[in-house]
Amino acid sequence: MSDAKTMLSCQNVSIRYRVGDFKNIGLKEWVMRRLTGHYQAVDFWAVRDVSFGIRKGDMLGIIGTNGAGKSTLLKAISGIMEPTRGRVSRQGQVAALLELASGFDGDLTVKENAYLRGAMLGYTRSFMDETYDQIVDFAELREYETRPFKQLSSGMKSRLAFAIASLVKPEILILDEVLAVGDGAFRRKSEAKMREIITGGATTILVSHSIGQVRALCNKILWLDKGRQVAFTDDVKGCCDRYEAFLAGKTA
């Protein structure tokens, strides 16, 4: 694997995030605050100096506690955000699925949503025509095909989201908390699917709070804490052990 090409790399990526009560204020309020000097937008570094690179066929697990900067980093990787400093370079198409079940439309049917999602991920109509049956069968939603999406349970929604994401075969796939969904049977099925994707040579990034999943699936691991990079290593087992010890230390 050592000569496989680098699919994605981050060099010293830092992301400054803006927070403050500047949201949802109107123009009038904004002008008033500017005039009176009450306009407050606080910047903080959500991700600081993160560097890593992954090659074709790698599956990178990103771990860290809430607020460690995982989702922000993923947004930079998928191109939704731009890093304030540093560089993200990607070779190939990125299919990012952040918070999977959101972004579906409650008024559309399962089929319409599947096509819309496929289109968002950059696939063609003919590809979706070919793959659609597989997607519905994998998600086990055949009998709900023409139902409006809002009538589905949240588990069903996530199943569809996962099915689309995993069947469309992107070059770089980003999965944020996806495998935490579905019932036991579907979870096993989706884990099997994940293995298939990895052996199929796709490059995948998995963000999960389930250390078990990361241990089982990933061959590289990135540990973030408060935006900083604690570790980036091939030693998944060692890193997971240390992370678990770290978590245990926190609760003790």
Place this chain on the structure above:
Amino acid sequence: MLRKLLRYRFLLEELIKRDFKKKYKRTILGVGWSMLMPLFTLLVMKVVFAQFFGRNMAHYTTYLFCGNLLYCWFSEATNSGMLSLYANAAIFTKVNVPKYLFLFSGCVQTLINFALTLLVFLLFCWLDDVPFSWRFLLLAYPVATLLVFNVGIGLILSALFIFFRDIDYLWRVFLQLLMYGSAIFYTVDGFPAKMKFAFACNPVYRHIDYFREIVLSGAVPSLETHLTLAGFALAALLGGIFMYKHYNTTFLYYV
């Protein structure tokens, strides 16, 4: 950009379909409802203003309809365009897609409404005994420039709406003023030169005037008029492109 548009054609089609289905919630009358709006306004104006402004004018209904047709299109396109980006925040904060597609989708929809109303307009012209000529083909020009202008203003407004939610309210007030200031139901003939200049600076009025020259006067508007319309469209579009380019990765902090 054109190549990108081609790549995202499937997404644009799906968005158009989605917006269409959502708007009409699979109702039977569907698009018919949206056409009723300009027609009702026309009816009311005809009843109210014909007494005051229309007494000395031939084809007053057609005169009114020219104004209404274009004003309603502009108003509908910019109003729906303004909300298009914000309404899709759940998508663009999760998936990296060109953000202007949401606006384009809305614009296609208002364009369809406009096209249907335009057909009714031509029917009214015929009923009103307006002589048809080859010059009617030139109407495609103001339609094209106003479409680009609508897209440009829509881009600017939808970006602003992300930052300032009360733009919505301010814009509605502005549209109301614009309606009275676009000589929809009166003529500009009696105004002093200064006011006439103000009318000449009003893009919506200029488009309406183009329509009237062709339909009612049977004349081809001047080259200067053509250039001005193109200028308005280009300026609005460049403004919109600037907003989207400049704030592309900033929007998500505000939603």
